[in-house]
Amino acid sequence: MIGNDRKVETIISAGIDIGTSTTKIIISRFSLLNMAGSTHVPKIEIIDKQILHKSPIYRTPLLDNDYLIDIEAVFAIVKQEYAAAGVDKSEIQTGAVIITGESAIKSNARQVIQYLSDEAGEFLVATAGPDLEGIIAAKGSGAHAWSQKHGKTIANIDIGGGTANIAVYKNGSLLGTCTLHVGGRLMEFDGDTVTKISPPVASTAEMLGIELNKGQKNGSGTDKILEEMVSVLVSVLNGDQSAAEHPLFLSQSAGWGNAPIDAVMFSGGVSECVYYPEHDDPSVYSDIGRILAEKLNSSGELRNWEWVTPEETVRATVCGAGMQTTEISGATIQIDKSVLPLKNLPVIEVPIADMNEAERSVSQKIEQAIALYDPQAEGNNFALYFSDLPQLSFKNVQHLASVICSAYRQRKSDAPIVAVVKNDMAKVLGQSIMAFTPERSIICIDQLNVVNGDYVDIGRMLDSGVVPVVIKTLAFQ
Structure with a gap:
């Protein structure tokens, strides 16, 4: 896009x-515009x-006594919803597939997410892990x-069937995350019998x-467990680090330390019962989700914080996956279009504060990246972040x-050189790299913030x- x-x-x-x-599932449309003036470098x-x-809310299809996700049934849902939205998978240019909660520890979770990432659209990103889910x-x-907007610190508590993923933000910046074994399906019932x-x-x-066994009648034991969750x-x-020793604690620690929290917001399936209890039909619940919501609502300690109503409750994660994961690169970039899209490139940060140290730093980091991500010389690629x-x-x-080209010559691979720079200089750097190695594909993009x-x-x-970019943490529990 030219300047004007x-x-x-x-x-x-x-x-x-x-x-x-x-x-x-959600399908959304992004509109992009050059916000720079006609005499300035384009800024898309x-x-x-x-x-x-927005799709209906489907029960996640499972196989083999709930140990496996039914891949074919999930993909059938995806195809059905694409048809309902009037879009073909070839039209999907960005977005994310995310496996959340206890689904991420099913034995075929990695297979499911990679299959959908490949089959449900050319550039659907495969993601998993409670930290990213919370974000x-x-x-x-x-x-x-x-x-x-408010310049305050808020904890978003996303409570689903198996976990509560907490992400704390202050003035728009992430302070930290943590995950608890708190969710609506951690106990289930048939009538009033624990199953x-x-x-x-x-x-x-x-x-x-507490005496708590399958087959017993639901009673005070369940109530005490729910009170313990709250x-x-x-x-x-409250920043109590000793909570990390509790059986309900899934993370190593509360990632935001002792930073005081001003407000709380709930999302996830349980939050529907938190904010809209009048919509509940108790007869449809066979788990602890509705009762957990009642305990949250009645907690005087939780009410010490300001409660904020979310824009999305049960669909918060899917809306975040479909609408909040994509970033746009700078416009002055160097791209070999033939090798795109590229997926799941691990980032190796290369700090260079002094150009006299450039050769040592780049060589050392590329050696480290090869040892981590391509130890068998299979051609697994990575991205350098300056x-x-x-x-x-x-x-x-x-x-x-x-220096970059010299360091890459140690690789027994013809994979593209991929570089990400924070400064607005990707085109000149990319063209310079290409001049030294014209036979090799170059991807050099800028105006992005990533971390090692x-x-x-x-x-x-x-x-x-420009190119759409999704930055994420890819981790299966």
């Missing part, structure tokens, strides 16, 4: 959330996001935006000296490009000369 071109470009995004209890931004279609839910619920007790609940009952949640929000480059002269850019250990997915170049 004010044409709006649109792309289609899909979000697919396969949770412990439910599976949901997402100016509007519109939801085109995505906080964006989909509106907690992240609320913290920016399921999850291992974390069983351990908690043993710790508390108590642990309150302790975590985070804190000083202002570079053209001579220094040429030197850095030469992230993964990046880079989509096809859009008409505006």
Whole structure:
């Protein structure tokens, strides 16, 4: 897109959330526009996001006594909802598939998410892991935006069937995350008879000296477990690090330390019962979700914080996956279109504050990346992230490009050189690298913030000369 071109470009995004209890899909449309003046370098931004279609909420299809996800049934749901939205998978240009809660520990979870990432659209990102789930839910619920608008610290508590994922934001910046074994399906009933007790609940009952067994009648034991769930949640929000020893604690610690929290927001399936109890039909619940919501609502300790109503409740994660994961690169980039899209590239950060140290730093980091991600020389690729480059002269850019090319020659692979820079200098760096290795594919993009250990997915170049990028943590429990 040239500087004075004010044409709006649109792309289609899909979000697919396969949770412990439910599976949901949204289809949305992003509008992109060059926000720079005609005499400035183009700056393409997402100016509007519109939801085109929301699926019904499906029960997540499982096989083999709930140990496996039914891949064919999930894909059938995806195809059905694409048809209902009037879109073909070839039209999906960005978005995310996320496996959440206890679904992420099913034995075929990795197979499911990779299959959907490949078959449900050209550039659907495969993601899993409670930390990322909490972050995505906080964006989909509106907690992240609320913290920016009000300049306060808010904890978004996304409670699904198996876990409560907490993400804490202050002024729009993430302070930390943690995950608890608190969810609606950790205990289930047939009438008033207990039919399921999850291992974390069983351990908690043993710790508390509560008699709790399958086949017994629902009674005071269940009530005490629910009160303990709320108590642990309150302790975590108060920054009590000793809570990490509790059987209901899934994370290593509360990632935000002792930062005081101003407000709380709930999302996830249980939050529907928290905010809209009048909509409940008790006869349809065979688990503890509704009762857990009642305990949360009646907790005087939780009411010490300001309660904020979310923009999305049960669909917070899928809205975050479909609408809040995509970023747009800078427009002055160097791209070999033939190798895109690229998926699941691990990021190796290469700090270069002093150009005299460039050769040592780049060589050392590439050796480290090969040892971590391609130890068998199979051609597994990675992305170099240059985070804190000083202002570079053209001579220094040429030197850095030469150093990168020299370091890459140690690889027994013809995989593309992928570089991400924070500064607006990807085109000149990419062209300089290409001049030293014209036979090799180069991907050099900028105006992005990533950290060591992230993964990046880079989509096809859009008409505006930018690429959609999804930055994530890819981790199965």
